[in-house]
Amino acid sequence: MLIINNLKASIGGKSILKGISLNVKPGEIHAIMGPNGSGKSTLAAVLAGREFVEITEGTVTYLGKNLLEMAPEDRAKEGIFLGFQYPIEIPGVSMVNFMKTAVNEHRKHKGLDPLSASDFLKLMRDKKELVEIDSKLANRSVNEGFSGGEKKKNEIFQMAMLEPKLAILDETDSGLDIDALRIVANGVNKLKRPDNSFIVITHYQRLLDYIVPDVVHVLYDGRIVKTAGKELALELEEKGYDWIKKEIENNVVS
């Protein structure tokens, strides 16, 4: 699905990602953990195509194509979804209109006709139930005046609407209470299929109580310093990131 090879990237001349390699196969959930400032969100930004990140080295292959050459909207239409850490407010644009435009762009890309108004509203209804989102949210402007939790649920709702092949959730759990966390995680679990993959970026282990990853990576100072199974997350929770830091420093010394 996604192969990242020795990816290096910088922002404003400052090197952030210092050689990341990652291989995500269909049906897998990868968790990327790490302390603040380790480069987690920058990795998400590179995959989604934000232009302020400068790629200095390495390749990213998505479904056999060179991802780095694709425009952000083309990546989206090819099935990459980014759940934003800080979802953006767009005043005046209703969720219905926004989603209708997005869904129909995806359909056009696949050579399908636009959905009729009634089919579209039915789809909205079904997906709203799936992610337990308040149906009133759909009539409001995109993220405008939403609480932090509502915004995050709205990201999951949009993911459900667009049915991506590869979803990258950037700290979707931050700022969520336990109920919202459960809803977000349920949304992911319900959408999980053998042919789609997730990259879950998180600072804390608690989301991984609900979403069980196949692989856990620890990102530290722009590098993946440890990769293991789901038990790694628990170990991190117990020992904190200092343990990793010490281990790395020791390795460097020895």
Next chain:
Amino acid sequence: MEKDQDKILSDVTTGEYKYGFYSDIEMDRIPKGLSEEVVRIISAKKNEPQWLLDFRLKSYRHWLTMKMPTWPNLKIAPINYQEIIFYAAPKERKNPGSIDDIDPELKRTFDKLGIPLQEQKHLAGVAVDAVIDSVSVKTTFKETLAEMGIIFCSFSDAVKEYPDLVKRYMGSVVPYTDNFFATLNSAVFSDGSFCYIPKGVRCPMELSTYFRINSANTGQFERTLLIADEESYVSYLEGCTAPSRDENQLHAAIVEIVAEKNAEVKYSTVQNWYPGDKEGRGGVFNFVTKRGMCKGESSKISWTQIETGSAITWKYPSCILRGDNSTGEFYSVAVTNNYQQADTGTKMTHIGKNTKSTIVSKGISAGHGQNSYRGLVKVLKNASNARNYSQCDSLLLGDKCGAHTFPYLEVDNSTAIVEHEATTSKIGEDQIFYCNQRGISTEDAIGLIVNGYAREVINKLPMEFAVEAQKLLQISLEGSVG
């Protein structure tokens, strides 16, 4: 990243003007220039009665004593009135009024603009008065409307057929001394639309006037007079386009509305005059005086305007709220792109008791465009319990454009409640990226955001035109985000 945003902006706001073609129609033009002689020629061409010629001459003489005002926030190149042709009309046809006698080229022109001169079944909800340069060439559904007592015809026909109505109301809302361009119009106006809705009649279709400037070096000076008698209702729409030319063309029109007791008039404008090219060459000077009088008790006048065209727009559709409990509304979206300038807004004059006014103005600036809102809310001494709500929003695309607000308040009655809100926002790169990430292209994203921003105003348009207006907004900003 600044550079990328500039590029996207410039891509979206440099779209082409679709109506810039010129039609080769056989025209009757008078020599260029302005003089008392010219005023007399125009009047003679139209076989006008003496009283109307007198009105024109009195206006012309007054105009000679006036100077063009300098208060607007606009840069206007000097206008040489001796270089303008003040009257140009398609050559006289044998049997006016019959569709078969209209120059086929003229018919093709309106077809191309999407304005049917034939009464077509699928457009049965809209009656059109088509004005090209100085004259009205066709008014559709005249007969159907006449059955209900509604008069909808060209101004010239009204002068001949309903002189009493014209005499009684013309100049009653916009006097000939009103302002420099209104006075000029009063001297040289050539045609326009006239509409009278009788007592108790609800006009069953949208009435509309379509204005087209075609000839070179020609000014358009039309006059629209709309009278809604007691308990009547009418919704009226005007649209405007012009060919692309390197020189500026002057359009100085007057619209007067009178609403009697319990009458309601909805007046919508979709203004898409040629805006000039990307370097700011050419384009129409749109200097228009529009005013409505809520004469009777509980009457209501509502202005809605979508202003996307013209090199310079300078107009303030206003309401005089004379009747007790009367209501005035102004909803506006004004777009300035490239080197376009707009100084637009409204005046709400509260005279009667319990009068209400609402102002919603949305400016959109892109490229090097300059957009000013100028509004006056005036509450006179006897207007107890007057109420006004004003909201002025500005949206900036890019960093070379400007938005300005000049709200004025004059309140002479302590029971008045006047509210004013203003916001300025920018389309953010984050907003565009968020849309991109959902599969929406940058152009579509800007269209969504701009239309979302303008929705409150667009929703006030008659349904058929709301869709058109949305497209127009998107086209006029094409190439502007970057």
